[in-house]
Amino acid sequence: MTKVKTLPELIKMKETLVSQRACYSKQLHVCGGTGCQAAQSKTLDVTLKEIVTDKGLDKDVKITMTGCFGFCEKGPIVKVLPDHTFYTEVKPTDAREIIDEHVVKGNQVERLLYVDPTTREHVPNSDKMEFYKKQLRIALRNCGEINPEDIHDYIENDGYQALGKVLTQMDAQQTIDIIKKSGLRGRGGGGFPTGLKWEITSKSQADQKYVVCNADEGDPGAFMDRAILEGDPNSIIEAMAICGYAIGASKGLVYIRAEYPLAISRLKKAIAQARELGLLGDDILGTGFNFDIQLRYGAGAFVCGEETALIHSMEGKRGEPSFKPPFPSVSGYQGKPTNVNNVETFANIPVIINKGAEWFASIGTEKSKGTKVFALAGKINNVGLIEVPMGITLREIIFEIGGGIKDGKKFKAVQTGGPSGGCLTEKHLDTPIDYDNLTAVGSMMGSGGMIVLDEDDCMVSVAKFYLDFIVEESCGKCSPCRIGNKRLYEILEKITQGKGTLEDLEKLKNLSNVIKDTSLCGLGQTSPNPVLSTLQNFYDEYIEHVVDKKCRAGQCKALLYYVIDENVCIGCTACKRSCPVNAITGDKKQPHVINQDICIKCGACEEKCAFDAISIKLEHKVKVVE
Amino acid sequence: MISKILTDTAQTRSAKNPETKKSGDPVTQELKPAAINSFSAAEKDKTKVKIKLSEDKAHKILEICASYNNDPGELINVLHETQGEFGYLPAEVQEVVAQGLGVSTAQVYGVVTFYSYFTMIPKGRFPISICTGTACYVRGAEKVLEEFKRELNIGVGETTEDGKFSINCLRCVGACGLAPVVLVGEKVYGRVSPESVKTILANYEEK
Structure with missing residues (x-):
């Protein structure tokens, strides 16, 4: 690759690439995201390419392995351009039919088309899919559209134009002003205004400053950062360089999870290619601006998403947070001013520079501008990654884009914001989603995980699940978080065991508030949120566990009861013999009875019963003998 | 893999490399009792497995350190690469890393135990990772995890006696569409049910 030395050269390169692309009459995009790769999309890609080459169609048909389409539920996905035909659950064995029928003859392969769950009809192209209709893709603009392993694909789609514009036409303050005016806020969860952060770092005086990209995506159930790094790594490189120019830093660091091998390899490739083209390194585009990026690997610690902890981890230490101030923008990595932004935040930057602050600020709500990427998962039909304008309602997300609840069950709650967030219920379905509204109803934006729960989910267990996570991930530095959360977990465990009391509920609430008020960092301060929000919204369920000893979702094993139907039981004694604790009584050929006080709920009797006389009940009535 | 790491004690003791000798002898050094005291009872058992590093293994670690200019700030990167080389980070390996980077063993141990990616126990030949992210x-x-534990009779973070399987939990592999997800080595199994656990394990039956 020859170096691109000036902005006009970059623009010319883009034009050439666009005209080359126009030579292809058909393009096939195969999803190469982690989800689809797990379902053999790589083999599919290779097979398609082989068939096309065999048939001598390679001058006419372009096959590209792209980043994530977001529609992970039905992967692997193949999209055919220019008609936007959207094939789902494509297997390598389907490759020949797609080429023969669709590419050669021009007939869609109907059986592979997406079927709308409500109308039960095949949807001819992606523009007509409910999943995409309400989405607005800014951060994810190139995911599913370009080959992430080739920088030329990115350049063809306006890549590095924003960097060129900033370097040649703006000074640092003008760049910061655009970001400030756009209203962009941190997408990692905190929601701090990005432009302001840049400004503070730019004003700190030092011989060396750092731009850090936080790619330590630790929220269980959130995978947008990875999708961006896997699908469009160059956008992060470009944005980091822009940030470097704005704050006066020549060094960038990406702190990325070691558990994301694909993202790491694609990011490495992108950095190497950018260096080759001279878009990273010394004297970028002949402007005298120097910037380069290095990778630092995380090692599996959730708390490292907190910026001071992240910085300690990058320095090779335990990832424990420290007290702020000083903020990293004043004293961060190696004691130098450091600007830390999340992956999704960075992904928005080049577009804002290209399209202008006014355009970005016109999207969203008053205080939350632009879009947000959400990872939709759980008991929902369309699991996947979506990007929607701020201000959209939960109802639109869950029932329109998400296609409603799986298996026709009833919606119960949606958990947003991961372990720091809370559960929202039916009454919040029409709340417009933005940073402030979510905080007001006791949850938070977080990094954008959205887990949908249905009637089969026990809210006490869900709270316990998150506490379990927090207990494991608490760094142990401050006692409210280290000890307090452990106590919270124990109380929840007691309740799910059926041993909770009403006092415990009070304790939960008080302890949660203490942890919130006294913890050192963001992790501890938000850790009781899952408990507080479930207590607030599902108090009756807690009461049922504590008073009625009943779990309506049937999730808490200790609150289930094995009951023998006396009308079905023939008294064969098989269950009685299998019971390890002798909880079953009854004479031969007489119906047997399980003593609930002794029963340990092992299920051995149910397994042994040949007559299906034993079943699990949510509650048991003691028969009163007259 | 384990056999590669475990080497004859006497042999390693007698052969001393002048290079490693300079910075103290990593080969014969014992783990300080103070470091052991803070272990939980279960962990104590695991660390009882004494291994001795062969000369060239110790040398390899020092080479890794040197490739990062023996900079203590690169400790995590060094540990990543060392674990990639050895499969795990037993106490003896940590001692050599500490010497290489010129930091205390306690500091290395503190970092190793802080991050869940680093392990002090060797994983099985077929490491099983169960995604316990929220979506899964x-x-x-x-229930899937329980079934694996029951089938293999080991707990999370443990390895079967024959060294074949180990169970680990991880948080979200991002294949939420396929939830619940289980990884065996690099292979991803989607939509796993407790009933399919036996079938998955059967794939790894030695022929």
């Missing part, structure tokens, strides 16, 4: 959890990952 609500779709029944817990």
Whole structure:
């Protein structure tokens, strides 16, 4: 690759690439995201390419392995351009039919088309899919559209134009002003205004400053950062360089999870290619601006998403947070001013520079501008990654884009914001989603995980699940978080065991508030949120566990009861013999009875019963003998 | 893999490399009792497995350190590469890393135990990782985990006696569409149910 030395050269390169692309009459995009790769999309890609080459169609048909389409539920996905035909659950064995029928003859392969769950009809192209209709893709603009392993694909789609514009036409303050005016806020969860952060770092005086990209995506159930790094790594490189120019830093660091091998390899490739083209390194585009990026690997610690902890981890230490101030923008990595932004935040930057602050600020709500990427998962039909304008309602997300609840069950709650967030219920379905509204109803934006729960989910267990996570991930530095959360977990465990009391509920609430008020960092301060929000919204369920000893979702094993139907039981004694604790009584050929006080709920009797006389009940009535 | 790491004690003791000798002898050094005291009872058992590093293994670690200019700030990167080389980070390996970077063993141990990616126990030949991210959890990952534990008779973070399987939990592999997800080595199994656990394990039956 020859170096691109000036902005006009970059623009010319883009034009050439666009005209080359126009030579292809058909393009096939195969999803190469982690989800689809797990379902053999790589083999599919290779097979398609082989068939096309065999048939001598390679001058006419372009096959590209792209980043994530977001529609992970039905992967692997193949999209055919220019008609936007959207094939789902494509297997390598389907490759020949797609080429023969669709590419050669021009007939869609109907059986592979997406079927709308409500109308039960095949949807001819992606523009007509409910999943995409309400989405607005800014951060994810190139995911599913370009080959992430080739920088030329990115350049063809306006890549590095924003960097060129900033370097040649703006000074640092003008760049910061655009970001400030756009209203962009941190997408990692905190929601701090990005432009302001840049400004503070730019004003700190030092011989060396750092731009850090936080790619330590630790929220269980959130995978947008990875999708961006896997699908469009160059956008992060470009944005980091822009940030470097704005704050006066020549060094960038990406702190990325070691558990994301694909993202790491694609990011490495992108950095190497950018260096080759001279878009990273010394004297970028002949402007005298120097910037380069290095990778630092995380090692599996959730708390490292907190910026001071992240910085300690990058320095090779335990990832424990420290007290702020000083903020990293004043004293961060190696004691130098450091600007830390999340992956999704960075992904928005080049577009804002290209399209202008006014355009970005016109999207969203008053205080939350632009879009947000959400990872939709759980008991929902369309699991996947979506990007929607701020201000959209939960109802639109869950029932329109998400296609409603799986298996026709009833919606119960949606958990947003991961372990720091809370559960929202039916009454919040029409709340417009933005940073402030979510905080007001006791949850938070977080990094954008959205887990949908249905009637089969026990809210006490869900709270316990998150506490379990927090207990494991608490760094142990401050006692409210280290000890307090452990106590919270124990109380929840007691309740799910059926041993909770009403006092415990009070304790939960008080302890949660203490942890919130006294913890050192963001992790501890938000850790009781899952408990507080479930207590607030599902108090009756807690009461049922504590008073009625009943779990309506049937999730808490200790609150289930094995009951023998006396009308079905023939008294064969098989269950009685299998019971390890002798909880079953009854004479031969007489119906047997399980003593609930002794029963340990092992299920051995149910397994042994040949007559299906034993079943699990949510509650048991003691028969009163007259 | 384990046999590669475990080497004859006497042999390693007698052969001393002048290079490693300079910075103290990593080969014969014992783990300080103070470091052991803070272990939980279960961990104590695991660390009882004494291994001795062969000369060239110790040398390899020092080479890794040197490739990062023996900079203590690169400790995590050094540990990543060392674990990649050895499969795990036993106490003896940590001692050599500490010497290489010129930091205390306690500091290395503190970092190793802080991050879940680093392990002090060798994983099985077929490491099983069960995703316990929220999406998998609500779709029944817990029951799948229980079944694996029951089938293999080991707990999370443990390895079967024959060194074949180990069980680990991880948080979200991002294949939420396939939830619940289980990884065996690099292979991803989607929509796993407790009933399919036996079938998955059967794939790894030695022929």
